[in-house]
Amino acid sequence: MIYLDYNATTPLSDGVKKSIIENLDNFYNPSSIYSESKKMLQKIQEARKDIAELIRAFPEQIIFTGCSTESNNSVINHCVLNSKIDTPHIIVSSVEHPAILTAAEYYNKIRDVKMTVIPVDAKGNIDIDDICFAITEDTVLVSVMLANNEIGNIYPVASIAKKVHSVNNNIMVHTDATQAIGKMRVDVNELEVDFLTFSGHKFYAPKGVGGLYVRNPEDFMPFIYGGHQEKEKRAGTENTISIIAMGQAAREAAYEEREDKIFHQIKSMRDRAEDVILKRIPGCHVLGDKNNRICNTSCICFDGLNGIEICMLMNNLDFCISSGSACNSITLSPSHVMKAMGINAIPIRMSIGKYTTQEEIDKFCKALQITINKLKKMKGMI
Numbered sequence: 280m281i282y283l284d285y286n287a288t289t290p291l292s293d294g295v296k297k298s299i300i301e302n303l304d305n306f307y308n309p310s311s312i313y314s315e316s317k318k319m320l321q322k323i324q325e326a327r328k329d330i331a332e333l334i335r336a337f338p339e340q341i342i343f344t345g346c347s348t349e350s351n352n353s354v355i356n357h358c359v360l361n362s363k364i365d366t367p368h369i370i371v372s373s374v375e376h377p378a379i380l381t382a383a384e385y386y387n388k389i390r391d392v393k394m395t396v397i398p399v400d401a402k403g404n405i406d407i408d409d410i411c412f413a414i415t416e417d418t419v420l421v422s423v424m425l426a427n428n429e430i431g432n433i434y435p436v437a438s439i440a441k442k443v444h445s446v447n448n449n450i451m452v453h454t455d456a457t458q459a460i461g462k463m464r465v466d467v468n469e470l471e472v473d474f475l476t477f478s479g480h481k482f483y484a485p486k487g488v489g490g491l492y493v494r495n496p497e498d499f500m501p502f503i504y505g506g507h508q509e510k511e512k513r514a515g516t517e518n519t520i521s522i523i524a525m526g527q528a529a530r531e532a533a534y535e536e537r538e539d540k541i542f543h544q545i546k547s548m549r550d551r552a553e554d555v556i557l558k559r560i561p562g563c564h565v566l567g568d569k570n571n572r573i574c575n576t577s578c579i580c581f582d583g584l585n586g587i588e589i590c591m592l593m594n595n596l597d598f599c600i601s602s603g604s605a606c607n608s609i610t611l612s613p614s615h616v617m618k619a620m621g622i623n624a625i626p627i628r629m630s631i632g633k634y635t636t637q638e639e640i641d642k643f644c645k646a647l648q649i650t651i652n653k654l655k656k657m658k659g660m661i
């Protein structure tokens with residue numbers, strides 16, 4: 280199998296595997312009083328420090344959660360329930376992950392929450408003025424992702440946060456950085472955000488562990504109540520082995536960022552693949568903003584062809600790619616991101632990572648050309 284779906288999830292890095300194996304027998308509950316437990320708590324704190332360093336935060340501003348979905352839900356929960364406003368208003372972009380959009384719709388039902396969804400243009404970009412115009416006296420939260428999972432666009436979160444805070448410093452700004460961590464530099468101070476979401480399995484750590492950066496953690500209202508873990512901000516016995524593994528993944532991401540090699544290598548493989556595909560296959564288009572994307576993502580649509588069919592045929596040739604987001608892969612209609620961009624088509628998404636080789640990319644381009652020709656023949660298009 281040639282795996283080219285790193286935005287859906289990443290393999291474990293070698294260092295992460297080693298960390299998991301080394302800690303397999305470290306089953307102690309970090310909240311217990313004996314020395315082995317204290318060691319586990321210490322390792323959790325080291326992981327917290329590693330994650331904090333990666334995003335230029337303080338360790339005490341990191342709360343470990345189960346995944347990005349939980350982190351995103353926690354932010355909306357906090358902003359809505361902590362607000363004294365009767366009808367809190369939240370602003371989100373139309374291309375957010377369902378972990379924001381669906382959660383916002385839920386709060387809209389259980390409490391009188393108003394929601395403004397900011398449109399994007401045909402390239403998937405947001406106009407910051409639209410956000411400013413949408414702000415009302417009741418606005419409690421603006422949530423715009425740092426990088427989009429389907430098209431890879433990077434959003435101007437720093438400028439958005441600056442503008443929003445200049446209008447009203449009490450409005451919280453959140454960014455879902457799930458697809459940005461490990462693919463670009465992330466600095467919570469430059470971004471000026473109040474909350475930032477991340478998930479281990481998108482940067483070579485295991486599934487089932489994620490986290491939330493909170494600028495002022497002492498004010499944060501928990502989403503899950505119970506024990507005293509995470510300074511009472513997220514109850515539940517810690518997923519120790521995975522948290523430690525995510526710390527290792529964060530150290531690796533920080534090292535790769537310092538070395539400044541891997542992003543370039545990944546980007547040049549992605550760009551070369553797009554050049555080859557655009558040259559060899561007529562009637563295809565790269566979607567999103569080609570000049571402002573994370574390094575690893577390529578979203579391409581083919582005139583008259585359905586991306587799901589392409590993915591299935593490519594799977595028969597041993598390639599793993601997707602037709603947008605993994606969450607949307609069972610529906611047969613264009614994703615909400617495509618619809619928001621005014622595109623009535625289902626594309627394919629190739630997303631690569633640090634274990635992708637040029638040889639794999641070359642094989643992919645060749646197989647894609649064969650697949651598209653086959654599909655066009657089957658449909659009488661050639």
Ligand code: PLP
Pocket residue numbers: 286287345346347348349376378424426427428455457458478479489
């Ligand atoms: N946000 C974005 C942008 C994503 O791409 C994803 C997963 O694909 C999520 C949130 C949900 O992440 P998790 O699987 O960690 O809940």
